[in-house]
Amino acid sequence: MTFLSVDRDLARHSYYAATAPRTQGFAALSGDLEADVATVGGGLAGLTAALDLAKLGRKVVLLEARQVSWGASGRNGGQAIHGLACDHTEIEAQLGLEDARKVWGMTLEALDLLRQRMRHHQIDCDWRDGYLGVATSARKGAALAEWAERMARVYNARFTPVPHERIGDWIASPRYHSGLHDPHSGHLHPLKYALGIARAAAEAGVQIFENSPVTAMTPGATVTLHTAGGQVRAPQVLLAGNVYLQGVAQALEQRIMPVGTYIVCSEALEPGLAASLVPSGSAVCDTNFVLDYFRPTADHRMLYGGRVSYSTVTPPNLAETMRKRMVGTFPQLKDAKAEFAWGGFVDITMNRAPDFGRLPDGHQNVYYLQGFSGHGLALTGLAGRLVAEAMTGDASRFDVFARIKHHAFPGGRLLRTPALVLGMAWYQLRDLLG
Numbered sequence: 001m002t003f004l005s006v007d008r009d010l011a012r013h014s015y016y017a018a019t020a021p022r023t024q025g026f027a028a029l030s031g032d033l034e035a036d037v038a039t040v041g042g043g044l045a046g047l048t049a050a051l052d053l054a055k056l057g058r059k060v061v062l063l064e065a066r067q068v069s070w071g072a073s074g075r076n077g078g079q080a081i082h083g084l085a086c087d088h089t090e091i092e093a094q095l096g097l098e099d100a101r102k103v104w105g106m107t108l109e110a111l112d113l114l115r116q117r118m119r120h121h122q123i124d125c126d127w128r129d130g131y132l133g134v135a136t137s138a139r140k141g142a143a144l145a146e147w148a149e150r151m152a153r154v155y156n157a158r159f160t161p162v163p164h165e166r167i168g169d170w171i172a173s174p175r176y177h178s179g180l181h182d183p184h185s186g187h188l189h190p191l192k193y194a195l196g197i198a199r200a201a202a203e204a205g206v207q208i209f210e211n212s213p214v215t216a217m218t219p220g221a222t223v224t225l226h227t228a229g230g231q232v233r234a235p236q237v238l239l240a241g242n243v244y245l246q247g248v249a250q251a252l253e254q255r256i257m258p259v260g261t262y263i264v265c266s267e268a269l270e271p272g273l274a275a276s277l278v279p280s281g282s283a284v285c286d287t288n289f290v291l292d293y294f295r296p297t298a299d300h301r302m303l304y305g306g307r308v309s310y311s312t313v314t315p316p317n318l319a320e321t322m323r324k325r326m327v328g329t330f331p332q333l334k335d336a337k338a339e340f341a342w343g344g345f346v347d348i349t350m351n352r353a354p355d356f357g358r359l360p361d362g363h364q365n366v367y368y369l370q371g372f373s374g375h376g377l378a379l380t381g382l383a384g385r386l387v388a389e390a391m392t393g394d395a396s397r398f399d400v401f402a403r404i405k406h407h408a409f410p411g412g413r414l415l416r417t418p419a420l421v422l423g424m425a426w427y428q429l430r431d432l433l434g
Contacts, residue, residue: 003243003258003312003345004246006260006312006313006314007071007344007345009314010075010260010262010314010342010343010344011070011075011342011344012342013319013340013341013342014074014075014191014340014342015263015265015297015301015303015339015340015342016074016075016189016190016191016192017074017191018340019189019192019299020189020191020192020195022067022195024195024198024199024202025067025210026064026068026202026208026209026210027209027210028209028210028211028212028227028229029063029209029212029227029229029230029232030229030230031229031230032230032231032232032233033061033207033230033231033232033233034232034233034234035059035060035061035207035232035233035234036053036058036059036060036234036235036236037050037053037058037059037060037061037234037236037237037238037391038060038061038062038063038223038225038232038233038234038236038237038238039060039061039062039063039237039238039240040062040063040214040225040237040238040239040240040241040245040248041062041063041064041238041239041240041241041242041244041245042062042063042064042067042068042069042070042198042208042210043068043069043071043072043073043074043194043240043241043242043380044069044073044193044194044197044376044377044380044381044384045073045240045242045369045372045376045380045381045383045384046062046064046238046240046241046369046384047062047068047069047073047194047197047198047201047384048117048197048380048381048383048384048385049238049240049369049383049384049385049387049388050062050201050206050208050384051197051200051201051204051206051384052384052385052388053206053388053391053392054201054204054205054206055204056388056392058391058392059205060201060205060206060207061206061207061209061232061234062201062206062207062208062209063209063212063213063214063225063227063232064208064209064210064211064212065211065212065213065214065241065244066210066211066213067210067211068194068195068198068208068210069190069191069194069195069198071242071243071244071344071345072242072344072345072346072347072372072376073190073191073194073376073380074190074191074194074195075190075191075263075342075343075344076190076344076346076374076376076377077187077263077283077293077294077295077303077305078187078188078189078190078283078295078303078377079131079185079186079187079283079285079293079295079377080110080111080114080131080185080186080187080188080283080377080378081131081182081185081283081285081375081377081378082107082108082111082131082157082182082184082185083104083107083375084103084107084352084353084354084373084375084379085348085352085353085354085372085373085374085375086351086352086353086373087147088100088103088104088151088155090351090352090353091103091104091353091404094353094403094404094405095400095403095404097154099400099403101154101155102397102400103400103401104155104157106382106386106397106400107378107379107382108184109382110378110379110381110382111184111185111186111378113378113381113382113385114188114193114377114378114381115127117197117200117381118188118193118196121196121197121199121200122196123192123193123196123197123200124192124196125188125189125190125192125193125196126188126189126192126297126298127186127187127188128186128187128188128281128282128283128298129183129184129185129186129282130181130182130183130185130186130187130280130281130282130283131181131182131185131186131187131282131283131284131285132162132170132171132179132180132181132182132278132280132282132283132284132285133159133179133180133181133182133284133285133286133287134162134167134171134176134177134178134179134284134285134286134287135176135177135178135179135286135287136175136176136177136286136287136288137177138164138177138178140177140287140288141164141177141178141179143287144178144179144180144287145161145178145180148161148180159180159181159182160180160181160182160183161178161179161180162178162179162180162181163178164177164178167179169279170278170279170280170282171277171278171279171284172276172277172278172279172330172332173277173329173330174331175328175329176286181280181282185283185378186282186283187282187283187295188377189297189298190377209227212227212228212229213227213228213246214226214227214241214245214248215227215228216248217237217248217249217366219359219363219366221235221365222234222235223235223236223237223365223366225237235365236365236366236367236391237365237366237367238366238367238368238369238387238391239252239359239366239367239368239369239370240368240369240370241370242256242347242370242371242372243256243258243345243346243347249359249366249368251359251360252355252359252368252370254408254409255349255350255355255370255371255406255407255408255409256347256348256349256355256370256371257310257347257348257349257409258312258345258346258347259308259309259310259345259346259347259348259374260308260309260310260312260313260314260343260344260345261305261307261308261309261343261344261345261346261374262305262306262307262308262309262314262315262318262322262341262342262343263303263304263305263322263341263342263343264303264304264305264318264319264322264323264325264326264338264340264341265297265301265302265303265304265338265339265340265341266301266302266303266304266323266326266333266336266337266338266339267301267336267337267338267339268299268300268301268339269300269301269302269333269336270300271300273332274296274300274301274302275296275300277296277302277330277332277333278295278296281296282295283295290306290307290308291306292304292305292306292325292329293305293306294306294326294329301339302326302330302333302336304322304325304326304329306322306325307321307322307325312345314343318341318343319338319341320338322338322341323336323337323338323341326338346372346373346374346376347370347371347372347373348371348373348374349370349371349373349406350406350407350408350409351406351407352373352375353371353373353404353406354369354370354371354372354373354376354379354383354401354404355368355369355370355371355404355406356368356369356370356371356383356386356387356398356401356402356404357401357402358402367387367390367391369383369384369387371406383401386398386401
């Protein structure tokens, strides 16, 4: 079974798709078009860039291989969190402290942008403030507290510490030792939000075409994107397809790896029980390398994510396996059924830092955004803003991210997946050992 067929199977039983019906569709491309900017990929990165560019007066055409936000943008855990997927010391080591502080500030701006777009475009997507980071052992709790102290001292980041003796006030689970609370982060229904952004982009004049996979790209002063139904020519192009580009830009494919991640959603719970699990209503994520993440939904369910597959093979008995993982955290849900179970693929980089830039070898008019590494719900919206700024004359903020260096995964196309599976097994063992 191919990567894409596995992904189609994983998309079928999504809570998000069941609770956010698509009321607006877009035709496939038929014929040839010209634009100021052509965007490949209808996830949040491509949609927010297109929206910003259209507001700045650019004629934008967006090509989506399936439906807008069909991939990770519409299937993720719904957590919008400060920072990046990598530790910020990785950014310091590469860019220096001054630019690392700029990057940290921009990740906070990403959360503000999310809220602004929800308000301005009247997107009802079940937003709720609050994020709780939790540690599963005393050793990891000490490391989390040490991280928070340094972030406060170096970046002026402010979180509320949750010591061991108070963790029960924040989460009704025996699994966790201590934590940190961030009221500025939060969670939402990602597909409702993404469909709202698509609606706003279309209203701003973006021409969106679904079921229009790009089969080839001809570079030049004017770039041509080829599809089965036609072509789009534009002097600037944005590649925002992540793991779905599939041969359009092979130089980019080598630097990201599709990693499967999985989510289960319980049946609707008794409201009092649902509210007692995480009394603050925050999204929650642990600090393990192979982490669990979960949150209460607006309709009194527990949405629980965890497990990963670095081989693209879906774990057997996915719904029951994930339900048991949820019950391991919340024993009081032992009788709760798993009504939905789904998953998808995220685009991780070797260092888990985002990979933004322009194609090499003289193709400076082709921009790309990828490598969000499972931390993209807010960051994609920032990326869209930054690339829109760059395309319209101010690349200063985009180029801070573009300076982050990335390497290809070892082993080439055939061997990089087995190599990654072996490497991740070591990290999973470390998590188990506490």
